[in-house]
Amino acid sequence: MSATDRTSQRVAELIDRLSRLTRELQYVDGLNPAQWEALRFISRANRYSRTPSALAEFLGTTKGTTSQTLIALENRGFIRRVRDTNDRRVINLELTDQATDLLCGDPVLKIENMVDQLGPETGATLVRGLSRLLRDMQREVGAKEFGMCELCCQFQCSETDARGQGVQHCGLTGERMSESDLNRICVNFKSTEAKVS
Ligand code: SF4
Numbered sequence: 001m002s003a004t005d006r007t008s009q010r011v012a013e014l015i016d017r018l019s020r021l022t023r024e025l026q027y028v029d030g031l032n033p034a035q036w037e038a039l040r041f042i043s044r045a046n047r048y049s050r051t052p053s054a055l056a057e058f059l060g061t062t063k064g065t066t067s068q069t070l071i072a073l074e075n076r077g078f079i080r081r082v083r084d085t086n087d088r089r090v091i092n093l094e095l096t097d098q099a100t101d102l103l104c105g106d107p108v109l110k111i112e113n114m115v116d117q118l119g120p121e122t123g124a125t126l127v128r129g130l131s132r133l134l135r136d137m138q139r140e141v142g143a144k145e146f147g148m149c150e151l152c153c154q155f156q157c158s159e160t161d162a163r164g165q166g167v168q169h170c171g172l173t174g175e176r177m178s179e180s181d182l183n184r185i186c187v188n189f190k191s192t193e194a195k196v197s
Contacts (some may be wrong), residue, residue, distance in 0.1 A: 002062075017136065025107040030076070034069050036106065039078060042093050043103055046184035048173070049146075050093045054187040057144045110118060135191065146188035151181045154190055 026033040041058050042050055051059075056066035068107075070093070071081045079098035082088035095103075116124055138145050150157040154171035168177045172188050 010092055022108065022111065025110065028107050029102065029105075032190070034061070034065075035073055038066075038069050038073060039099055039103060040106065040108070041185075042079065042095050044185050046181055046186045049185065051090060051185040051187075054095065057126070058186060060143060073099075077182065133139065144187060145189055145191055146185050146187060148185060149177055149189075151188065151191055152189045153192040155190070159178060 023033045026036045037059060038055055041055055047111060050071060052066055053063065056063045059066060070079065078096055080094050081091045081095050084092050133144060156169045156171045157166045160166060169175065170177055
């Protein structure tokens, strides 16, 4: 086995081991990993993505399984379903204050603290490598990528407003995107090879 093969094997083993430990961490406060992931998703998703179907795509599960997750969270008072004001057929998911408080003690924050200890250079290298791996895996299995406007090929920033500041739009919907929208993950995200490599 070559040195490159050994490195690849080791990385695959480490990712597998880390993902198991990360799952184990999330059996706390009476929730399971899928329920924690759903709460995290709703807190970070943009206005097009806080729906049960987008959540099912993000979790990589069926709509039925996602529905069970949502019912459990609703019964605990962590989420509510709200009809969209522009399209009454669409149901949006919202976190309650109780869920926002709960997320302050998200068990995954332990991993964030450990990554902080590795230093900024190692952190940036990990982000680059793991992002590329995630994208390749998603393409391999045909899963949606999810991501933020900055790296989306449909993002447009071509006009300036009265104060001479750039005006950002989603090229897919034509809607203006605020600064806070830019930091949220989107179900319609499409990366460009040039921007993510
Ligand atoms: S620009 Fe891309 S990521 Fe941003 S809202 Fe539009 S589709 Fe979503």
